[in-house]
Amino acid sequence: MKNAFIRAFRTPDLRAKILFTLGLLAIYRLGVFVPTPGFDYTNVTACATAALSGGAGVLGMVNMFSGGALLQLSVFSLGVMPYITASIIIQLLRVVIPRFEALHKEGQSGTAKLTQYTRYLTIGLAVLQSTTIITLVRSGQFFPNCDPAALVPDQSILTLLLMVLTMTVGTVLIMWMGELITERGVGNGMSLLIFTSIAASFPSALGQIFQLQGWITFALVILVALVVMIGVIFVEQSQRRVPVQYAKRMVGRRMYGGTSTYIPIKVNQAGVIPVIFATSILTVPQLISQFGDPSAGWVQWINNHLVQGQSFSWFYTLIYLALIVFFAFFYTSITFNAEEIADNMKKYGGFIPGVRAGKPTERYLQYVINRIQTPGALYLGIIALIPMLALVFLGTSQNFPLGGASILIIIGVGLDTVKQIDAKLQQHHYEGILR
Helix, strand or coil, X not given: CHHHHHHHHHCHHHHHHHHHHHHHHHHHHHHHCCECCCCCHHHHHHHHHHHHHCCCHHHHHHHHHCCCHHHHCECCCCCCHHHHHHHHHHHHHHHHCHHHHHHHHCCHHHHHHHHHHHHHHHHHHHHHHHHHHXXXXXXXXXXXXXXXXXXXXXXXXXXXXXXXXXXXXHHHHHHHHHHHHHHXXXXXXXXXXXXXXXXXXXXXXXXXXXXXXCHHHHHHHHHHHHHHHHHHHHHHHCEEEEEEEECCEEECCEEECCCEEEEEEECCCCCCHHHHHHHHHHHHHHHHHCCCCCCCXXXXXXXXXCCCCCCCCHHHHHHHHHHHHHHHHHHHXXXXXXXXXXXXXXXXXXXXXXXXXXXXXXXXXXXXXXXXXXXXXXXXXXXXXXXXXXXXHCCCCCCCCCCCHHHHHHHHHHHHHHHHHHHHHHHCCCCXXXX
């Protein structure tokens, strides 16, 4: 593998792509530490340190995806979350709005139109989220133990509008850099930006575990992380291959078809999306409880059962697991359209051996995906529960870095990027990275 990377840097066009990607990632990390005009940077830094020591609560996952920029209230505070949310919304709207589904089937032109809608929605979500964050900071709910007046000394309308504009432009700049990486660099741009944000938080999190728990716990965490990574890589690479044969057919004077291929069905077909959905749903009760009286019974019940705190809760864990399993099946049913696949196979003369074309093929594919998705959803739930299990057995904080969405994204993006570099090496008749 080392020699393959050396050969990659010796290839002029591939070296240019890799250096271009690394340069944009460095600019992205630099923007994380540029403060938004209007905030007192010294007080924000002190409050962010206190919030991280307390687990960051509902803002923990968003802060992870932004590489720590959210709690620092930098120009890149929103990170890639508005774009991810907009992409998911547009994808889900294909089921509801026939126009979106028609655009999806039009090919490249329709995909370009959907991408344009995603950009517009990203800007709208960025304005909404930046306004919400600034409002929470001014009201004292973003950093509960800090003085809001010290965080935002000048609260004039022009200053607030400048802050919203800065955060929104930062999101647009991130979206632009991600698309540039996808077009001119190596790998998927948005995925690599998330990869960089999550990987940047690992050293500090592991260092905190070493300082608070000692070297024995630290070594145990590293060992568990290696075992989990090997298991995740094995499962992420696993797939069920449904064989497909195409009958021979004459088109003019040429013979087409007569080939054999397969439909790859991954064990974890939904990826990390169910974990994000489940986490987002469980943050809603906590947000609602912040508007109630802390001494009220329903607020205390939510804080004890529906909030992931410093103590382990069986109720929260079971609800979290159930939501992940549900969204795994729900999202897979949207992204893997058995009816569309069966119709395309019938249209081009393809069939599964032993299964009739049309409705029987659709039922067979649905049966296979349901059987594969059952262990896949349970696997996804177990990976997401690793931080909670670490809280029980290792006594570490709830911001355990090597579990849940973080490790799934790190491994998934890493494998995808390595495969793309390998494919580009193969184009130059070199031996690839993967052997």
